Amino acid sequence: MSTDVKAPSRGERTRSHLLDLAEAAFLEKGYAATSIEELIAAAGLTKSGFFYHFEDKLDLGKAVLKRDNDVIRDGLTKIFEEEAAKQDDPLEVLLAALVRYAEAAMASPASRPGCLAAAFSYQQALFDTEVRDLIREGFDFRRAMLRSWLDRIAATRPPRAPIDLDTLADMAISLIQGGIVIDRVRDTGPALRAQMELYRTYLRALFAAPAGK
Amino acid sequence: MSTDVKAPSRGERTRSHLLDLAEAAFLEKGYAATSIEELIAAAGLTKSGFFYHFEDKLDLGKAVLKRDNDVIRDGLTKIFEEEAAKQDDPLEVLLAALVRYAEAAMASPASRPGCLAAAFSYQQALFDTEVRDLIREGFDFRRAMLRSWLDRIAATRPPRAPIDLDTLADMAISLIQGGIVIDRVRDTGPALRAQMELYRTYLRALFAAPAGK
């Protein structure tokens, strides 16, 4: 009885441990302020051990970003699939998925919410175009995912106001990002959650059933 | 005929020039990745000249943040004063002010939009509580300003849905911040502007004149 999921080898485990540590550090202090030295100290490994796993510091950055993209992609896909299995109305699917999306964003490493892509976007000048493309890829996927459901919703009931659906999708992304920043600056309860609630109210109002009922 | 505005001395001019350079660099690559060396090279000054103006690198960071807070405070205050002078309806004042606020955010240094407080929030671990308080101060002012106008609006016409006005104020801040990040990652036209438009639509819907007209 063998599992399809390949058991991670010794090397793969330390590698992903390094990625975990790096991700948390990047979110707390940024890429430049994170030293390889501190990562290996936490991982219990020598410097050359690090360079066995990554070519460069930049290579580490790309790997973290790439993995983050995959996690988001898989996570978001799964959330929508599960909610779609529970109910038919695309508006309800989206509303439920948004809550879970926001909740997942708050449960990021070290229990401090953070958005890697946003953090990296404020350090863009350090990186080549490949990194920039990775960041954009993450955003594009999120937008496309949300947009596809907004399309489904709009097909069943046209929006009450003339609205660009891409912008409406971006709005959700902005609110999550903004909520994260506000939460990490203010200690008072999760602004992210409250803002997502307000966004859901907006969606309900926009796509309310026609007056004729 | 003497102006009240004290003419900046030689030292004050180089100091604020350094602040300009630092602010732009912090937004492009972050605090840690910005070296004193590059700043003085751009300013045409020796290293010890820099240390005449600032105790520390951290002192520079605080100074940049402090000045940014002042600029936002003054700018936002002025925008609301001017719009309030033009019309009476607080909703219209807020709607007009929001456009100018977003427009101002896009015109930040180096023509690349950026939010200093957001950038610093992703490097928090580098700083002491004083810096954290500076960042929070900036956010709190913005929220208080927007909130005060939302209160005025809600006093004339109650919102259509039960809504927390602080959250509604935060939403504007989030959208500007999120819009900035999206714009610096994507090249396609200003997402910030489009999102602000959507927010204004939301406000109009929330505070529409009562059905009884």
Next chain:
DNA sequence: TGTACATCAGTGAACGCGCGTTCACTGATGTAC
């Protein structure tokens, strides 16, 4: 108006430390025959 002194706005040289990176080497595990 001239001199004495104080403050302003820096200069120049030196410091040590931590950083990312390289390179030759190594013990443990896996694979072929």
Next chain:
DNA sequence: TGTACATCAGTGAACGCGCGTTCACTGATGTAC
């Protein structure tokens, strides 16, 4: 089942460079008398 070899997952020592910071000093400007 035993031996030979290859790959994996690292170690240890050394490197040079750039960084933030310090310190003794200095020419230009401002102020008091």
